[in-house]
Amino acid sequence: MATIYEVSELAGVSLATVSRVMNNSGKVAAATRKRVEDAMRELGYRPNSIAQSLASHRSNCVGVLVSELHGPIFGALLGTIESELRHAGKFAIFSVGHNEAERERQGIEFLASRNCDALILHVEALPTEYFLENTPELLPFVLINRDDPPLLDNCIRLNNEQGGYLATRSLLELGHRRIGYISGPVGWGDADARIAGHRRALREFGVAFEDRLFVEGNYQWRSGELGTRRLLEIEPNLTAVVCANDEMAAASIRVIRDAGLGVPEDLSVIGFDNVRWSSYLEPQLTTIDYPADQLGCMAARWVLRNVYGDTGVEVQQDFEPRLVRRASSGPPRGTAASKTPLSLGGAAAPA
Amino acid sequence: MATIYEVSELAGVSLATVSRVMNNSGKVAAATRKRVEDAMRELGYRPNSIAQSLASHRSNCVGVLVSELHGPIFGALLGTIESELRHAGKFAIFSVGHNEAERERQGIEFLASRNCDALILHVEALPTEYFLENTPELLPFVLINRDDPPLLDNCIRLNNEQGGYLATRSLLELGHRRIGYISGPVGWGDADARIAGHRRALREFGVAFEDRLFVEGNYQWRSGELGTRRLLEIEPNLTAVVCANDEMAAASIRVIRDAGLGVPEDLSVIGFDNVRWSSYLEPQLTTIDYPADQLGCMAARWVLRNVYGDTGVEVQQDFEPRLVRRASSGPPRGTAASKTPLSLGGAAAPA
DNA sequence: GTCTAGAATGAAAACGGTTACATCCACTTC
DNA sequence: GAAGTGGATGTAACCGTTTTCATTCTAGAC
Numbered sequence: 001m002a003t004i005y006e007v008s009e010l011a012g013v014s015l016a017t018v019s020r021v022m023n024n025s026g027k028v029a030a031a032t033r034k035r036v037e038d039a040m041r042e043l044g045y046r047p048n049s050i051a052q053s054l055a056s057h058r059s060n061c062v063g064v065l066v067s068e069l070h071g072p073i074f075g076a077l078l079g080t081i082e083s084e085l086r087h088a089g090k091f092a093i094f095s096v097g098h099n100e101a102e103r104e105r106q107g108i109e110f111l112a113s114r115n116c117d118a119l120i121l122h123v124e125a126l127p128t129e130y131f132l133e134n135t136p137e138l139l140p141f142v143l144i145n146r147d148d149p150p151l152l153d154n155c156i157r158l159n160n161e162q163g164g165y166l167a168t169r170s171l172l173e174l175g176h177r178r179i180g181y182i183s184g185p186v187g188w189g190d191a192d193a194r195i196a197g198h199r200r201a202l203r204e205f206g207v208a209f210e211d212r213l214f215v216e217g218n219y220q221w222r223s224g225e226l227g228t229r230r231l232l233e234i235e236p237n238l239t240a241v242v243c244a245n246d247e248m249a250a251a252s253i254r255v256i257r258d259a260g261l262g263v264p265e266d267l268s269v270i271g272f273d274n275v276r277w278s279s280y281l282e283p284q285l286t287t288i289d290y291p292a293d294q295l296g297c298m299a300a301r302w303v304l305r306n307v308y309g310d311t312g313v314e315v316q317q318d319f320e321p322r323l324v325r326r327a328s329s330g331p332p333r334g335t336a337a338s339k340t341p342l343s344l345g346g347a348a349a350p351a
Numbered sequence: 352m353a354t355i356y357e358v359s360e361l362a363g364v365s366l367a368t369v370s371r372v373m374n375n376s377g378k379v380a381a382a383t384r385k386r387v388e389d390a391m392r393e394l395g396y397r398p399n400s401i402a403q404s405l406a407s408h409r410s411n412c413v414g415v416l417v418s419e420l421h422g423p424i425f426g427a428l429l430g431t432i433e434s435e436l437r438h439a440g441k442f443a444i445f446s447v448g449h450n451e452a453e454r455e456r457q458g459i460e461f462l463a464s465r466n467c468d469a470l471i472l473h474v475e476a477l478p479t480e481y482f483l484e485n486t487p488e489l490l491p492f493v494l495i496n497r498d499d500p501p502l503l504d505n506c507i508r509l510n511n512e513q514g515g516y517l518a519t520r521s522l523l524e525l526g527h528r529r530i531g532y533i534s535g536p537v538g539w540g541d542a543d544a545r546i547a548g549h550r551r552a553l554r555e556f557g558v559a560f561e562d563r564l565f566v567e568g569n570y571q572w573r574s575g576e577l578g579t580r581r582l583l584e585i586e587p588n589l590t591a592v593v594c595a596n597d598e599m600a601a602a603s604i605r606v607i608r609d610a611g612l613g614v615p616e617d618l619s620v621i622g623f624d625n626v627r628w629s630s631y632l633e634p635q636l637t638t639i640d641y642p643a644d645q646l647g648c649m650a651a652r653w654v655l656r657n658v659y660g661d662t663g664v665e666v667q668q669d670f671e672p673r674l675v676r677r678a679s680s681g682p683p684r685g686t687a688a689s690k691t692p693l694s695l696g697g698a699a700a701p702a
Numbered sequence: 703g704t705c706t707a708g709a710a711t712g713a714a715a716a717c718g719g720t721t722a723c724a725t726c727c728a729c730t731t732c
Numbered sequence: 733g734a735a736g737t738g739g740a741t742g743t744a745a746c747c748g749t750t751t752t753c754a755t756t757c758t759a760g761a762c
Contacts, residue, residue: 003748014712019750026751027709050410050466051748053401054717061444061465069430070627075421082420082447091465093412093444096433114412114442115401221631250631257633276421277628280572280601282608354718365742370720377721378739402718405747705761712755717748725742731735 002043011039022047053115062303063111063139064094065104066122072275074122076292077144081120084300088310090117101125112139118307120144120299124188142302144295146189156298156317160190163288163321164197167242167270170286170323172205174331176240176268179207182217182227182252184244191219194244194272213238217248224248228255239267239332246271246278246287253281253328264330274324283327291319353394362390373398404466413654414462414490415445416455417473423626425473427643428495432471435651439661441468452476463490469658471495471650475539493653495646497540507649507668511541514639514672515548518593518621521637521674523556525682527591527619530558533568533578533603535595542570545595545623564589568599575599579606590618590683597622597629597638604632604679615681625675634678642670 008018013036020026021036028036039045053059062085066074082092095111097104104123111119119141128148131138147157171179181198184191199209212234217223224243228251231238241256243249249271256267263269263283271278271287278285294316301313359369364387371377372387379387390396404410413436417425433443446462448455455474462470470492479499482489498508522530532549535542550560563585568574575594579602582589592607594600600622607618614620614634622629622638629636649668655661 005748015749016712016714016751017710020711023750027711029710032710046464048405048466048748049464050401050404051717052750054399054405054719055748055750057717057750059401068426069433070423070426072421072423072426075419075423075426078445079420079447082445086446086461091444091461092446093442094429094433095437095443096430110437110442113397113400115399247631250628254631254633277601277631280598280605280628280632282605282633356718366719367721367743368741371741374720378741380740383740399718402747403720405749406718406720408720408747703762707760708758710755710757713753714751715753716751720746722745723743726740728737728739730737732733 001048002045004045004047006043007036007039007045010043011036059091059115059117060089061091061093061114061116062300063108063114063116063119064092064122065097065107065111065119066094067097067099067104067124069096072277073273073290073292077122077296080293080296081300084297084304088304088308090304090308097123097125099124101127101130105130108138118142118303120303124190140303140307142299142306144299147193148189156295156302156319158190158290158295158319158321160193160321161197161200163272163290164194164242164244165201166197166321166323167194167272167288168198168201169204170325171240171242171268171270171329172201172207174268174329176332177207178213178235178237178239180213180215180228180231180235180238180241182215182224182231182241182243182248184217184219186216191244198242217244219245219247221247221251224251225255228252232256232259240329241267241269243269243271246273246275246285249278249285249287249328250281253283253285263328266333268329268332270329279326281328286326286329287324289322289324294319352399353396355396355398357394358387358390358396361394362387410442410466410468411440412442412444412465412467413651413658414459414465414467414470415443415473416448416458416462416470417445418448418450418455418475420447423628424624424641424643428473428647431644431647432651435648435655439655439659441655441659448474448476450475452478452481456481459489469493469654471654475536475541491654491658493650493657495650498544499540507646507653507670509541509641509646509670509672511544511672512548512551514623514641515545515593515595516552517548517672517674518545518623518639519549519552520555521676522591522593522619522621522680523552523558525619525680527683528558529564529586529588529590531564531566531579531582531586531589531592533566533575533582533592533594533599535568535570537567542595549593568595570596570599572598572602575602576606579603583607583610591680592618592620594620594622597624597626597636600629600636600638600679601632604634604636614679617684619680619683621680630677632679637677637680638675640673640675645670 004015004018008015018036020028021033064081085092095107097107104126119139121141122144131151143155146155183195202209215227217227241252243252249269252269253263256263261267271285274287274289278287298316301315304310304313305315355366355369359366369387371379372384436443446458448458455477470490472492473495482502494506497506534546553560566578568578592603594603600620603620604614607614612618622636625638625640629638649666652664652666655664656666
């Protein structure tokens, strides 16, 4: 591989000039520039990015840590991150945290040891304190899907509370009153926020939150399955189930139908995330859209702007969720609404 | 950040000795080693991996190019690749090809420009010739899910032909004779292989391959939808549809049910890939397992072994597919088999 | 014709490691 | 006691860039 030395020799200029041509830095006479460019072309020269990094203290690498790689959320996330970064000539290097504080910490160390210029983190387990304590020596970082007050500038977030609210409200508006809730792991930021939203909606409609209608899940199929079974046993009059993500909602639908009940005729089910396959289900899943691609895109731009100084990109750090109405939710059996959709007003939110 | 100079000074040894301690290369007296290690600890020293790369001509980075990032296959693929590489202290840096030759080429260039030590490629569009022509100057590379005879040593592959065969045979064995096939993009290696397997199964059962029962799809929902509609129009006696992947199969099921028909009572549907959500569908999808995680793991190991010289890892380059029988396929309506599974023999393969 | 500002270019010192080779020294061995 | 041996360590070149600072050159002002 040709080096900058050979280029400078062939072009009859110094190293510095070649470097200037490459980086468009400093002044170079048009004729000289052409000589250098011709030489580069002739030699098939490609700068050694490792050497560039060493000399410039810029690795042009952004570390990306996600909690898992399977799952549609992370695909969308990584997809836009890569595309946005690559567009700017930056490299994405990734690592997985597996939702465990220790492994997340290790992942961060690992990425840092590669001299990344910045970190894009999608972590659940590491507490806010970790970042506060380590901020000084830590690389610049941006957190996806977190909402830590002291670190607000570093967060790209979806309003999960509002998402939980929208989900439950949409059911309340349809006339449901006995609504089960299967949550994510209590203690995780997004899970807690969604629960809070659920409670707010109940409160707004004057429906008491009942512990028995609440089941803690872990975002996985199995917990959606068990949770739904339990709800069905405990509360025969249940008319709807809100699940904190689509996977648990899919499980919920399965259990309900296996029990010989119809969705949404007997029970409505609503999910959260709007993963691609949520519309493949039968019935198609009503859910809350989680704009993973946009969050990823914005995380990448945050880095571009705050670390690489590209002031040309717009960064949006807050996103509002959106209800995606599909077939898995409907009015409860026997209500006026269930027969004439137009009468919905009768079950709508109080003022 | 402390450098090796400071460590060497504090420990009272030369740079070379510090380097030897770090890399466990060469001989170092136990007492000296301890002095160096103490110094490193005291200074909180972390080697600068960029400098290491420059000096050692090893970046410890493996470039991973996949065709897309969303989709469950790639998540599983990347997950095991990352985990296997990280275990060995190597970094994974990734890029996306979007199934277009030009973008795949660019992706490779991009990764190469970062001085990766090797490339793990999941590409569809680039032709075999590209690799043959560029092999000399190309980085060491391993191809996932390709079967290019001249490059067999560089391929980690699933026997797609056998997968296609198993899918169709399973239907033939159940008694189906009028079987539609919705393929992937003709010309792509895996799509063609699956088609070939389908034809082999038909041949084996003495069933003629009919052009009208074949629809070229593109692995996406929409083509599964359109393909199934067309098949239903064209052939009222159709009893089964084989789809070259699960996404198209999901679409197929939807269309069939929307037409008022039952799966599998009226039509059986079978997919390919065994993505996670294939068991979330109703009915649960019969499919061919695509062990993406294992392929990814082996690709990573191939690199560890052939590029980093780790002879301790076992590498398996060939994988056989496996039929996953679930609820979306069954005997055709009106056959003996549809009533008494035990009579399957009557419709089974000849000798 | 001299002076000067500014444009164009070059020289050389980083950047933080690895590694080939030289050196030193304590032990064997005969 | 001389020579050989091999372990432990040091010296210094090198990896391929960037970047600061100095230098040269040119053209316009007076």
